[in-house]
Amino acid sequence: xxxxxxxxxxxxxxxAGVSKSTVSLVLQGSGLIRxxxxxxxxxxxxxxxxxxxxxxxxLRKAHSNVIGMVINDLTNPFFAELAVGMERVFQAxxxxxxxxxxxxxxxxxxxxxKSLMEQGVAxxxxxxxxxxxxxxxxxxxxxxxxxxxxxxxxPDSRIPVIAPDNHRGSVxxxxxxxxxxHRRLAFFGGSSDLVVYQERLGGFLEACExxxxxxxxxxxxxGETSRxxxxxxxxxxxxxxxxxxxxxxxxxxxxxxxMLALRKRGLEAGADFAVVGFDDVAEAEHYSPALTSVAVxxxxxxxxxxxxxxxxxxxxxxxxxxxIGAVSLVVRESSGPDRNSQVGDxx
Amino acid sequence: xxxxxxxxxxxxxxxAGVSKSTVSLVLQGSGLIRxxxxxxxxxxxxxxxxxxxxxxxxLRKAHSNVIGMVINDLTNPFFAELAVGMERVFQAxxxxxxxxxxxxxxxxxxxxxKSLMEQGVAxxxxxxxxxxxxxxxxxxxxxxxxxxxxxxxxPDSRIPVIAPDNHRGSVxxxxxxxxxxHRRLAFFGGSSDLVVYQERLGGFLEACExxxxxxxxxxxxxGETSRxxxxxxxxxxxxxxxxxxxxxxxxxxxxxxxMLALRKRGLEAGADFAVVGFDDVAEAEHYSPALTSVAVxxxxxxxxxxxxxxxxxxxxxxxxxxxIGAVSLVVRESSGPDRNSQVGDxx
DNA sequence: TTGATCTATTGGAACGTTCCATTTATAGCG
DNA sequence: CGCTATAAATGGAACGTTCCAATAGATCAA
Numbered sequence: 001x002x003x004x005x006x007x008x009x010x011x012x013x014x015x016a017g018v019s020k021s022t023v024s025l026v027l028q029g030s031g032l033i034r035x036x037x038x039x040x041x042x043x044x045x046x047x048x049x050x051x052x053x054x055x056x057x058x059l060r061k062a063h064s065n066v067i068g069m070v071i072n073d074l075t076n077p078f079f080a081e082l083a084v085g086m087e088r089v090f091q092a093x094x095x096x097x098x099x100x101x102x103x104x105x106x107x108x109x110x111x112x113x114k115s116l117m118e119q120g121v122a123x124x125x126x127x128x129x130x131x132x133x134x135x136x137x138x139x140x141x142x143x144x145x146x147x148x149x150x151x152x153x154x155p156d157s158r159i160p161v162i163a164p165d166n167h168r169g170s171v172x173x174x175x176x177x178x179x180x181x182h183r184r185l186a187f188f189g190g191s192s193d194l195v196v197y198q199e200r201l202g203g204f205l206e207a208c209e210x211x212x213x214x215x216x217x218x219x220x221x222x223g224e225t226s227r228x229x230x231x232x233x234x235x236x237x238x239x240x241x242x243x244x245x246x247x248x249x250x251x252x253x254x255x256x257x258x259m260l261a262l263r264k265r266g267l268e269a270g271a272d273f274a275v276v277g278f279d280d281v282a283e284a285e286h287y288s289p290a291l292t293s294v295a296v297x298x299x300x301x302x303x304x305x306x307x308x309x310x311x312x313x314x315x316x317x318x319x320x321x322x323x324i325g326a327v328s329l330v331v332r333e334s335s336g337p338d339r340n341s342q343v344g345d346x347x
Numbered sequence: 348x349x350x351x352x353x354x355x356x357x358x359x360x361x362x363a364g365v366s367k368s369t370v371s372l373v374l375q376g377s378g379l380i381r382x383x384x385x386x387x388x389x390x391x392x393x394x395x396x397x398x399x400x401x402x403x404x405x406l407r408k409a410h411s412n413v414i415g416m417v418i419n420d421l422t423n424p425f426f427a428e429l430a431v432g433m434e435r436v437f438q439a440x441x442x443x444x445x446x447x448x449x450x451x452x453x454x455x456x457x458x459x460x461k462s463l464m465e466q467g468v469a470x471x472x473x474x475x476x477x478x479x480x481x482x483x484x485x486x487x488x489x490x491x492x493x494x495x496x497x498x499x500x501x502p503d504s505r506i507p508v509i510a511p512d513n514h515r516g517s518v519x520x521x522x523x524x525x526x527x528x529h530r531r532l533a534f535f536g537g538s539s540d541l542v543v544y545q546e547r548l549g550g551f552l553e554a555c556e557x558x559x560x561x562x563x564x565x566x567x568x569x570g571e572t573s574r575x576x577x578x579x580x581x582x583x584x585x586x587x588x589x590x591x592x593x594x595x596x597x598x599x600x601x602x603x604x605x606m607l608a609l610r611k612r613g614l615e616a617g618a619d620f621a622v623v624g625f626d627d628v629a630e631a632e633h634y635s636p637a638l639t640s641v642a643v644x645x646x647x648x649x650x651x652x653x654x655x656x657x658x659x660x661x662x663x664x665x666x667x668x669x670x671i672g673a674v675s676l677v678v679r680e681s682s683g684p685d686r687n688s689q690v691g692d693x694x
Numbered sequence: 695t696t697g698a699t700c701t702a703t704t705g706g707a708a709c710g711t712t713c714c715a716t717t718t719a720t721a722g723c724g
Numbered sequence: 725c726g727c728t729a730t731a732a733a734t735g736g737a738a739c740g741t742t743c744c745a746a747t748a749g750a751t752c753a754a
Binding site: 018019020021022025032033034037056058059060061 | 701702703704705706708709710711
C-alpha cells in the first residue's frame, strides 16, 4: 500500500476537470471561484489524498507561515509555559511555531538556526544559549528575517527583547526579605556572563544599598541555574563565618534546590531560612513549603513576544521596541521572618 | 539595511565564475569538484550571504532532512528528557527534529500534523494526544511517511511503538510495596481511555492477585496525570472507610502531587504513607523525600525511537517492530514499610 | 447590433534547486 | 600524432506551486 507517487495540484485539476490555476485559487480560499466549482475541487482533493507542498509554494510566495522558536533549555518548565503563551497567539494567526532546543550549546544553536533559515522561516523567537557569539545573528538580520529575543538578551545587540523587569523584581524581593527582618542576605545562582544575571543581581544590590544592608552582610554565590546548582549554593553559604538567613535565588529551579538542601539538613524553608525564587513557575505554588517568588507573567510574555513578531513580519521590518513586562512578588510560605528579629511584618 | 533580494545559487555562480551546477555540487560536498574550485565557490557563498533554500531542493530531492516530533504535553519534563535522547541521535545523522506541542488536544494535533506534512517532513515521532481519532494517521501512512509512536499507542493501530514495559514496571512496584508489608494498596491517576493506563494498572492488579491482596483491599482512583490530579487522588483515597497505606501512581507528576497532599495533611511520604511513581524523571531523585519510581530509561527510549525512525526512512518502509524497553524499580525514601506490619524488608 | 464591464477560468512564466546527459580539458598510451 | 579514458564542469529539463495577463462567457447600456 501507500507510495503511489504524491498527488499534485495537477492531479486534482485532472480529477476535477478544471485547470491547475483554479485548484490553486481554491486552495487559497479565493472568492473568485464559483462555489460549485470549489466544492468539486475540494472533493477531488479529498479523493486523491493530496497534501499541500509548502516548499514549492514558498518558492513564489513572499513569506512562509512558520516561525522558529529557539529555546536554550527545554527541560526548564518555565520555557514550556512561555511556549504555551506564544502558541495561543500564533495559532490564531494561522502561524505554526516549530520549537528547537539548543541545550545551552552555542554550536548546536548555530546548527538549529541554520536549519530553520534553510526551511525558510518567517521569523525567529530566541532565548539565546549561554556563550552565544555576537556574530551569530548578524547574517540572519541582514537576510531580513525578524528576530525577537525573549528572557535573555545579548550585550551589544539591537535586536528587540521581550523580558520581565528583572531589576524591579529583585528589588521587590530583597525589600520583602529585609522588611521581614533579615539582615544577612544572599543571592544564589546564575553567572555573570548573563545580562539577566546582572539585572537581577543589580536590583538585589540596590535594595540592600537603599535599606542599609552593608556590603559585608551580602553574600553572592554564583552557580548553575538548576536544582543541583541551588543545592550547591546553600552548602557554600552555610559554611561562611556569619551565614545568611535569607536568599534571593536567580530562578525558581535554584530556589527549589536550596529548599531541598535545607530539608536534607533538617532545616525548613520559611522557618529556619527564607527563600525567594524568580519566575514563579506553576510548581512554586504547589511546593511544600510554597515558594515565594517573583511572578513575571510567563504566558503573557510569550503572547507579547508572539505579537511583536507578527507585527514585524507584517510590516516587513527587522526593528521593534523592547518590551519590559511588569513583575510582582507573590508571597507564600518560604519567606518567613528572621527568627532573631523583632520585626513582625506578617504576610 | 538588509533586504537586498535573496542570493541564489546563480548569484554565487556568477560571483565565482562557474556554473550553477558546479555550485550545487559544492553545496552537496561532491568529490567531483576540484578542491581549488570548491574553495573559490565557498568564498563566494560567504561573500554574498547565501542561505540554502531547502524548499526548492526538496522539490527535486526524494527526502527532506527534517523530522517532526509531536508531543502531547511539553510541560511534563519527562517529554523534554525524551526529546533530549532523540536529538542526540538525530544530530549525528544530520537530521533536524522540530518539536510541536499538541497540549493534549486532538484538534490542535491535526493542525500540527498537517503543517508538518506540508513542510515535507521525512518522518514523524508522535506521542498521541488523548482522544486521538483512529483515522488521524491513516492519510499520513498512505502518503508513505514513516510514523513512530513513543510512550503512547493507539488501540487498533499497526504503527510501531517504542515504549517501556509498563506492565512489568507496575508488577515490580506493586510487589515492592507488598513486600514492605502493605496490604491495602491504591493505584492513583490516569484514565482508562489510555492504553498505557491499562498496561500499568494491569501489572498492578496482577501483582495483587499473585501476592494475595484481595479485590476489596485495592483502591483505584482515576485522575489527571498531573500534580493537581495526584493531590485530588489522595484526598479521595483518605476518606474511604479503610484507606490504603500505599499507592502506585500512574506517573511521577501524580506521585509528586500525592506527596504534596500528604505534607499538607501533616503526613510524610515514606513514613506515614508509601508512594511509588512511574517514569523516574530527574526530579524524583532530588525530591524530599526522594521518590521511589519505576525507571524507564527515558533518554534511551528517545534514542531508540530515533534509530527506528532513521532505519525506516532509509529503507523507505512504513513498517517496523515494536520496541518494549526494560524497566527497573529505583527504591528511594518515599516507599517505607507499613507501620503496622511486622515485615522488615529494610531498603 | 456593438462595445463595455464584470465574473469565472485558464495558460504560461517564474521561483531555486537537483540530476542527467553532454561537453571540454587533461592525461596516458602505443 | 591520434586514440581512448578519466576528470571537471556545464546546460537544460524537471519539481509543484503562485501570479499575471489573457480569454471566454454573461450581462448590460446604448
